[in-house]
Amino acid sequence: MAEDRLKIVVFGSFNAGKSSFIQALDPRSRHIEATSNEGPTTVAFDFGRLQVRDKAVYLFGTPGQERFEFVRQILSRGMDGAIIVVDATTGVDAMTQHLYSYLKALNVPLVFMANKCDCPGAVPEAVRRDLPGETVHPISARNGENVYAALDAFVATLVAG
Ligand SMILES: Nc1nc2c(ncn2[C@@H]2O[C@H](COP(=O)(O)OP(=O)(O)OP(=O)(O)O)[C@@H](O)[C@H]2O)c(=O)[nH]1
Numbered sequence: 001m002a003e004d005r006l007k008i009v010v011f012g013s014f015n016a017g018k019s020s021f022i023q024a025l026d027p028r029s030r031h032i033e034a035t036s037n038e039g040p041t042t043v044a045f046d047f048g049r050l051q052v053r054d055k056a057v058y059l060f061g062t063p064g065q066e067r068f069e070f071v072r073q074i075l076s077r078g079m080d081g082a083i084i085v086v087d088a089t090t091g092v093d094a095m096t097q098h099l100y101s102y103l104k105a106l107n108v109p110l111v112f113m114a115n116k117c118d119c120p121g122a123v124p125e126a127v128r129r130d131l132p133g134e135t136v137h138p139i140s141a142r143n144g145e146n147v148y149a150a151l152d153a154f155v156a157t158l159v160a161g
C-alpha cells in the first residue's frame with residue numbers, strides 16, 4: 001500500500017466502549033458528546049490520531065445509538081478498515097450483527113475488539129464463538145490492556161493486504 005495514511009472507523013453498539021478505545025490509543029483525541037440518562041454518549045464522532053508502524057492512523061469513532069445511522073454512513077466514506085467494538089460483558093447483540101452485515105456488504109477489512117475484559121463478567125470466548133471466522137481481540141479500553149497490540153495487528157493485515 002503506497003498510502004502512508006490509514007482511515008480506520010470504529011463501530012459498535014451503544015456503550016460498547018468505542019470512545020474509550022480511541023481515548024486509550026490517543027489521549028489527545030477529541031470527542032463530541034451529549035449527556036443522556038446513562039451518561040455521556042457520542043452524538044457526532046470521536047477523532048484520534050496515532051502512528052502505527054510507518055502509517056499515520058486516523059481513527060473515527062461513530063455514535064452507537066441507532067438513530068445516528070446517517071452519521072455512520074458519512075464517516076464510512078473512504079475508510080481503509082473497520083473495527084467493531086463489542087462489550088464482552090453483554091456479548092454480540094442485534095446492533096453488532098447489523099453493523100457486521102453492513103460492513104461485510106461494503107467488503108472492507110474488519111476486526112472485532114471484545115472490550116471490558118477487565119470486568120469479571122466479561123466472556124470474550126462467547127464473543128468469538130458468535131463470530132465464526134472473524135478475528136476477535138480481547139481488550140480493556142479502561143486499563144489499556146492489549147489495545148495498542150490489537151490495533152497494531154490489524155494495521156499489519158491492512159499493510160500486507
Ligand atoms: N470496565 C470497563 N468499562 C469500560 C471499558 N470501556 C468503556 N467502559 C465504560 O463503558 C461506558 C461507555 O464507554 P464509551 O467509551 O462512552 O462507549 P461508546 O461506545 O463510545 O458509547 P456511545 O458513543 O454512547 O455509543 C463508560 O462508562 C466507560 O467508562 C472497559 O474496558 N472496561
Ligand SMILES: [Mg+2]
Pocket residue numbers: 018019020041042046061062063064
Ligand atoms: Mg462514544
